[in-house]
Amino acid sequence: MKLVIFPAVEPERLARIQDAAGAMLVANVAEEAVAIDAIQDADAFFGKLTPAMLAVSTKLRWVQSPTASLEHYVFPELVAHPCTLTNMRGLFSDVIADHVFGYILCFARHLHTYLRQQMARHWEPIGGEQARSSFSAGPGVVSAMDRSHLHLSDCTVGIVGLGAIGAEIAKRAKAFGMRVLAVDPVRTDKPDSVESLWPLERLADLLGQSDFVVIAAPHTPRTAGMFNRATIQQMKRSAYLINIGRGVIVKLDDLCEALNAGEIAGAALDVFEQEPLPVNHPLWNFENVLITPHVAACSVHIAERHLEVLLDNIRRFVAGQPLQNVASKENWF
Numbered sequence: 635m636k637l638v639i640f641p642a643v644e645p646e647r648l649a650r651i652q653d654a655a656g657a658m659l660v661a662n663v664a665e666e667a668v669a670i671d672a673i674q675d676a677d678a679f680f681g682k683l684t685p686a687m688l689a690v691s692t693k694l695r696w697v698q699s700p701t702a703s704l705e706h707y708v709f710p711e712l713v714a715h716p717c718t719l720t721n722m723r724g725l726f727s728d729v730i731a732d733h734v735f736g737y738i739l740c741f742a743r744h745l746h747t748y749l750r751q752q753m754a755r756h757w758e759p760i761g762g763e764q765a766r767s768s769f770s771a772g773p774g775v776v777s778a779m780d781r782s783h784l785h786l787s788d789c790t791v792g793i794v795g796l797g798a799i800g801a802e803i804a805k806r807a808k809a810f811g812m813r814v815l816a817v818d819p820v821r822t823d824k825p826d827s828v829e830s831l832w833p834l835e836r837l838a839d840l841l842g843q844s845d846f847v848v849i850a851a852p853h854t855p856r857t858a859g860m861f862n863r864a865t866i867q868q869m870k871r872s873a874y875l876i877n878i879g880r881g882v883i884v885k886l887d888d889l890c891e892a893l894n895a896g897e898i899a900g901a902a903l904d905v906f907e908q909e910p911l912p913v914n915h916p917l918w919n920f921e922n923v924l925i926t927p928h929v930a931a932c933s934v935h936i937a938e939r940h941l942e943v944l945l946d947n948i949r950r951f952v953a954g955q956p957l958q959n960v961a962s963k964e965n966w967f
Contacts, residue, residue: 635952636661636693640669640681647941654945658952678951680944685711696951698944702726703880704966705853713963720947720959723967724798725939726931730850730878731802733930735810737902738791738846741874742784746924784845787811792844794860795851795879796821796831797967803848804828815840819856841868846876852967853880863888867897874900878930881905890916893923904930 635658642664643651652660661676663669666684673679673687673694680698688694694717699707702723712719740746744760751758759766761779773780791807793800796818804814808827816831817840824831832839834856841847847869851857861884866875875898877884886907892898900922908915909928917923947957961967 635659635678636672636676637678637680637948638663638669638672638676640664640666640672640679640683640687650941650945651948654948654952656952658948678948683707683712685709688712688715696720696947696957698947699961700940703852704961704963705880708963708966718957719961719963720957721961721967722940722943723959723961725936725943726933727798727802729933729936730799730930731806733904733926734803734848734876734878735806737874737876737924738786740924741846741900741902742786742789744783747921750921789813789845790815790843791846791848792816792840793828794837794840794847794849796825796828797850797852799878800848800850801825801827803850815843837865838868841865841873842870844873845870846874849875849877849879849883851879851883853882854966856965858882859885861885861889863891866892869898871897872899874898874902876901877903877905879905881907881909886915886917890920893920900924902926904928 637655637658638661639651640663642662648660648662661672663672666686670687670690673691675693676691677693678696678698679694681700683697688711694715697712697717697719699719699721701707702721702725704721747760759779761777761782765778767773767777787810790813791803793803793814793816796804796816800816804816804825804827807814814828816828817834817837818831819834821831849861857880859882861875866888869875875889884903884907889901893901902924904926905928911917911925917925943959950957
């Protein structure tokens with residue numbers, strides 16, 4: 635058997651790959667022309683597969699994508715090819731879920747507003763200083779300050795896409811005492827952290843009940859442009875939209891129009907239709923919007939997890955065992 639790697643990996647990773655491959659030949663290739671030659675009799679491939687490579691392959695049975703997302707990876711010939719495609723989903727679940735709760739806590743406790751005020755040396759509690767309870771009376775009545783800060787266990791989070799990332803978000807939401815709803819196009823087994831798991835056709839029900847709507851879906855033919863103005867208008871006016879899925883899922887012009895009209899309370903995005911987000915884009919101007927530069931998956935642990943998925947699948951392939959993270963080429967996930 636033979637495994638081709640393109641682009642080439644550094645010596646340290648290559649040594650571990652060769653150890654996992656055992657007797658399987660490993661070709662670590664730096665140039666596409668050489669990869670086209672090497673893949674002709676290869677059984678397996680890791681890296682960036684091109685149509686030219688696939689066209690000359692005669693024995694290819696397994697392709698391992700180096701990424702979790704597949705919208706940039708698949709092409710018609712690969713979809714039609716009988717080889718098995720696996721991806722790197724599951725690497726970032728806990729990290730991205732933590733990022734989501736950074737957003738949620740910011741909105742619930744107005745931390746983004748208080749940070750701006752701190753930089754301006756300005757003291758002003760949301761709800762007004764006049765609403766503060768006195769030491770003599772104590773917090774005997776609910777004040778405007780109280781009402782202006784969300785109590786998370788009173789809130790509902792709606793998760794669009796209950797894959798590995800969505801499930802981790804649900805776990806954290808449950809730990810905060812939040813009610814959790816989810817929609818997913820394929821998953822039907824409901825984890826304990828989720829109150830209701832519905833098919834995607836019930837998205838409107840989720841939107842109408844959620845205080846935080848979290849998009850944790852991949853880019854697929856079905857999700858592109860899913861959150862347009864009409865979709866956003868189905869959310870509560872007091873709700874926040876969070877996107878850590880893929881940028882193309884949210885139409886930014888529509889989101890800006892909804893924010894200008896006060897149709898939702900705010901939004902937080904780590905991914906965008908165009909990256910970097912242009913400096914003149916109107917989304918930068920909203921004080922109720924949190925923008926992070928596609929960093930939700932950043933962690934020192936990801937590289938080792940990435941390698942372990944590859945090594946495990948190599949061992950499985952050599953042993954003739956089922957591969958993990960088998961993807962649907964037609965659906966891009």
